[in-house]
Amino acid sequence: MNDQLTVLSHPLVGHIMTELRDQNTSPHQFRALVRKLSMLLCYEATRDLPTVEKQVITPVAPAQGVMVDQSKLVFLPILRAGLGMLDGALELVPDASVGHLGMYRDEETLTPVHYYTKLPPQFEGRGAVILDPMLATGGSAVDAVEKAASYGPAWIKFLCILSAPQGIEKLSKAYPDVKIYTAAVDQCLNDHGYIVPGLGDAGDRIFGTVG
Ligand SMILES: O=P(O)(O)OC[C@H]1O[C@H](OP(=O)(O)OP(=O)(O)O)[C@H](O)[C@@H]1O
Numbered sequence: 019m020n021d022q023l024t025v026l027s028h029p030l031v032g033h034i035m036t037e038l039r040d041q042n043t044s045p046h047q048f049r050a051l052v053r054k055l056s057m058l059l060c061y062e063a064t065r066d067l068p069t070v071e072k073q074v075i076t077p078v079a080p081a082q083g084v085m086v087d088q089s090k091l092v093f094l095p096i097l098r099a100g101l102g103m104l105d106g107a108l109e110l111v112p113d114a115s116v117g118h119l120g121m122y123r124d125e126e127t128l129t130p131v132h133y134y135t136k137l138p139p140q141f142e143g144r145g146a147v148i149l150d151p152m153l154a155t156g157g158s159a160v161d162a163v164e165k166a167a168s169y170g171p172a173w174i175k176f177l178c179i180l181s182a183p184q185g186i187e188k189l190s191k192a193y194p195d196v197k198i199y200t201a202a203v204d205q206c207l208n209d210h211g212y213i214v215p216g217l218g219d220a221g222d223r224i225f226g227t228v229g
């Protein structure tokens with residue numbers, strides 16, 4: 019693989035992924051599993067955040083601690099499915115800002131269609147963390163990074179639950195500076211652009227709209 023890519027490698031991640039893939043998993047369970055994986059992805063992606071020292075007094079003695087300036091982070095979920103990852107990310111960084119990138123993938127052309135954008139106006143000195151459970155062809159991810167980059171963030175990271183080799187390649191070639199964090203990399207895409215074996219349509223499974 020490449021050094022832009024971090025794949026969560028852990029027995030518990032494998033366990034959660036297996037439950038997530040199972041077609042018998044209910045939307046309620048699916049959302050809970052996506053939330054857990056999103057927290058773990060966010061944990062990895064925030065490993066290099068700067069800290070400032072802070073002294074506190076414990077019941078026993080003064081202690082030198084550190085704090086993170088959470089306002090330096092902006093989470094950008096790609097609607098709809100990315101919303102499923104937001105709770106987990108905000109659980110770890112509750113004071114981050116949130117912007118929304120509305121796009122869906124046209125079923126015929128597999129290219130993203132943009133329908134809504136609402137980002138915080140002030141990105142200077144802040145990092146952008148894009149959230150979308152699925153990195154398939156990579157078209158949506160590349161468009162999301164392009165949009166985020168136009169706001170001038172200090173850096174951009176892309177967090178997804180599941181990815182296909184095609185999507186990783188497309189995103190990493192288009193944006194070599196964007197680090198990608200994923201819980202698993204699958205084999206390929208099928209003729210409809212779905213990840214194989216995958217987990218189906220993440221948005222439909224999160225929101226209970228499976229046909
Ligand atoms: O890598 P790509 O080939 O662009 O595919 C990935 C995109 O497809 C899914 O969204 P979808 O179009 O299903 O929209 P939804 O979240 O509203 O269901 C997924 O959540 C990504 O945004």
Ligand SMILES: O=c1cc[nH]c(=O)[nH]1
Pocket residue numbers: 099152154211212213214216217218219220221
């Ligand atoms: O497998 C896939 C591919 C794109 N979007 C999804 O939700 N699932």
Ligand SMILES: [Mg+2]
Pocket residue numbers: 099219220221222
């Ligand atoms: Mg969908």
